[in-house]
Amino acid sequence: MAEPRLVLASASPRRLDLLRQIGLTPDAVDAAALDETPLADETPRRLALRLAEAKAGHVAARQPGAFVLAADSVVAVGRRVLPKAEDAAEVGACLALLSGRAHRVLTGIAVAAPDGRIASRLVESRVHFKRLSKADIDGYLASGEGVGMAGGYAIQGLAGGLVISLQGSYSGVVGLPLYETSNLLTGLGYRRP
Numbered sequence: 487m488a489e490p491r492l493v494l495a496s497a498s499p500r501r502l503d504l505l506r507q508i509g510l511t512p513d514a515v516d517a518a519a520l521d522e523t524p525l526a527d528e529t530p531r532r533l534a535l536r537l538a539e540a541k542a543g544h545v546a547a548r549q550p551g552a553f554v555l556a557a558d559s560v561v562a563v564g565r566r567v568l569p570k571a572e573d574a575a576e577v578g579a580c581l582a583l584l585s586g587r588a589h590r591v592l593t594g595i596a597v598a599a600p601d602g603r604i605a606s607r608l609v610e611s612r613v614h615f616k617r618l619s620k621a622d623i624d625g626y627l628a629s630g631e632g633v634g635m636a637g638g639y640a641i642q643g644l645a646g647g648l649v650i651s652l653q654g655s656y657s658g659v660v661g662l663p664l665y666e667t668s669n670l671l672t673g674l675g676y677r678r679p
Contacts (some may be wrong), residue, residue, distance in 0.1 A: 490600045495545035495556035500642065504662040505555075510671075518544040518556065522570075530562035530592050535608045538594030542606075546598035553676045554598040557662050561637025563589045570637060571638035571678040574627045580638030581626060586610065586617035589637070593658040595667055599674040607670060611654025613641070618648060 492510065494502060497517035505512065518541035524533045541556035555632060561568040571577040586650040591613055596606035616622075626645065632638040639645035641652075641659045 489679060490577070491552040492671075492676065493545060493552045493554045494526055495541045495551045497604050497644050498661055499549040500640075500660055501557060501662045504660060504664060505667075507657075508664050508668060512555070513552070514549070516545050516549060516554075518525075518542075520544060524567055525679045528662055529565060530560045530567050530590065531565060533611070534560040534592040534594035535596075535606055536556050536594070538596040539604060541608050541654055542596035542604055542641050546602075546604075549627070551600045553600065553671065553674065554599075555595070555671070557595045557665065557667075559591060559593045559636045559658075559661050561589060561591055563587070566639040570634060570636050571632050573633060573639075574630075577632035577635075577638040578623055578627055579616055580632070581615075581623050584615045584618075584637065584639070586615065588612055588614040591637070591659045591661060593661065593663055595654070595663060595670060597667075597674055597676075599676075603674060607663075607666045609655050609658040611652060611659050613652050613659060614650045615648050616650050622648065636667075 491513035493514045494512040495518045503640040523621045537558035590613045593609045598604045
């Protein structure tokens, strides 16, 4: 009997690269397109976990018999959730808010097993940016790198040079905490091919 397939419920090339870094290549990528609007009074922590679990469940319904891995990252300053920057103006607004201060990156991960069980974890990391000059922000905006990214930046790119410190999971800030992901898959019975 063939082993169950592994499906990544995300179109993020970063998550795919991270999985490959630990020797896992999904059999399929099936992104869950869900409304990611926070609910009224929903904390950033709860939002990240709810979205990961919803994505896993949504894709598991389309991929019976597979292990489905989903994740969602939320960048927060206090209770304020920063957007996935849609354009340079939003990237600039995010960077201005993050300048000289610490913020949290909350990554929810969820795995749906072929038998219907869903296990999830929330990984919280703290990132502290240096005080950003106008030249820092303008240079980053010129790169185009932060568009489409939660919080308007990609730590694995040029924004890595803006970070004073990081406490927590580097891979979680990129988009998929590898240690916790591996443990969730193993805990639900996934065996590497």
